[in-house]
Amino acid sequence: MNEAIKVDKVLDLKGLPCPMPVVKVSKGIKEVAIGQVIEAISTDPGSLTDFPAWARTSGNEILKTEQDGGMIKFYIKRNA
Amino acid sequence: MQNLEEQFTKLKSQIEALEKKAPENKLSMIVFSGDMDKVLASFVIATGAVAMGMDVVMFFTFWGTPVLRDKNKSAGGKDMMGKMFGAMLPKGTCEVKLSKMNMAGMGTAMMKSLMKKKNVASLEQMLEMAEELGVRIFICEMSMDLMGFKRDEMIDYANLTYCGVAKFLEEAQNSKIQLFI
Numbered sequence A: 001m002n003e004a005i006k007v008d009k010v011l012d013l014k015g016l017p018c019p020m021p022v023v024k025v026s027k028g029i030k031e032v033a034i035g036q037v038i039e040a041i042s043t044d045p046g047s048l049t050d051f052p053a054w055a056r057t058s059g060n061e062i063l064k065t066e067q068d069g070g071m072i073k074f075y076i077k078r079n080a
Numbered sequence B: 001m002q003n004l005e006e007q008f009t010k011l012k013s014q015i016e017a018l019e020k021k022a023p024e025n026k027l028s029m030i031v032f033s034g035d036m037d038k039v040l041a042s043f044v045i046a047t048g049a050v051a052m053g054m055d056v057v058m059f060f061t062f063w064g065t066p067v068l069r070d071k072n073k074s075a076g077g078k079d080m081m082g083k084m085f086g087a088m089l090p091k092g093t094c095e096v097k098l099s100k101m102n103m104a105g106m107g108t109a110m111m112k113s114l115m116k117k118k119n120v121a122s123l124e125q126m127l128e129m130a131e132e133l134g135v136r137i138f139i140c141e142m143s144m145d146l147m148g149f150k151r152d153e154m155i156d157y158a159n160l161t162y163c164g165v166a167k168f169l170e171e172a173q174n175s176k177i178q179l180f181i
Helices: A020-031 A047-058 B002-021 B036-051 B062-068 B080-088 B106-117 B123-133 B141-147 B165-173
Strands: A009-013 A037-042 A061-068 A071-077 B024-031 B055-060 B136-140 B160-163 B175-180
Touching: A009 A020, A020 A037, A020 A047, A020 A071, A020 B036, A037 A047, A047 A061, A047 A071, B024 B036, B024 B062, B024 B165, B036 B055, B036 B106, B036 B123, B036 B175, B055 B062, B055 B123, B055 B165, B062 B136, B062 B141, B080 B141, B136 B141, B136 B165, B141 B160, B160 B165, B165 B175
Parallel strands: A009 A037, B024 B055, B024 B175, B055 B136, B136 B160
Antiparallel strands: A037 A071, A061 A071
């Protein structure tokens, strides 16, 4: 996964604490078609464990996670 | 050959019966507490569960009941005890207090301002979000009657049901998760 991932929608979740990041990402992912990718940017450190748990439960796929300082970027493919 | 077919039909009906018994992807929660912190935790779990794809039911009973009163509404026709409970119990989400460190309201006020600063959703916002996400709320009819609350003074909420313990248990029985808060 070194080539750039094509992002269909960006979700800005900066500054939002639990449970907002997962609540918003679960809503946001429904706004793209199955197979498309969203980029979710969170500053909540809990997201690092919460997003994978959410993805496993909801049947979606985290393609890549990037951390830059306090900023966490998730590339999530809608599979369900 | 016919024996096999018989066994197959029998197995199929057994599987169907099992499927009916299997718990649904649902969370049933009893909100017994009327403390701000515990009600907040309840809503965090409820909204998080919807995000995880679950169907969510919250059953408000006892001290949890007055949390669902509408601060802008009032109801007449109460007896003396009803009036007393009405005056002494919080009128809605904005009047509930912390279970610890309330310090005559100072602690709760501090917590509220801290939550605002840290961007943590308030109870009012949580309730609104729960409604938007389709969280179902049940209100215990017995608590309403005991504390003298009238339906006219309760919040407007899309998925609100007044019910008893049987209705909650029916939901809880086929839920994967049941919580008491």
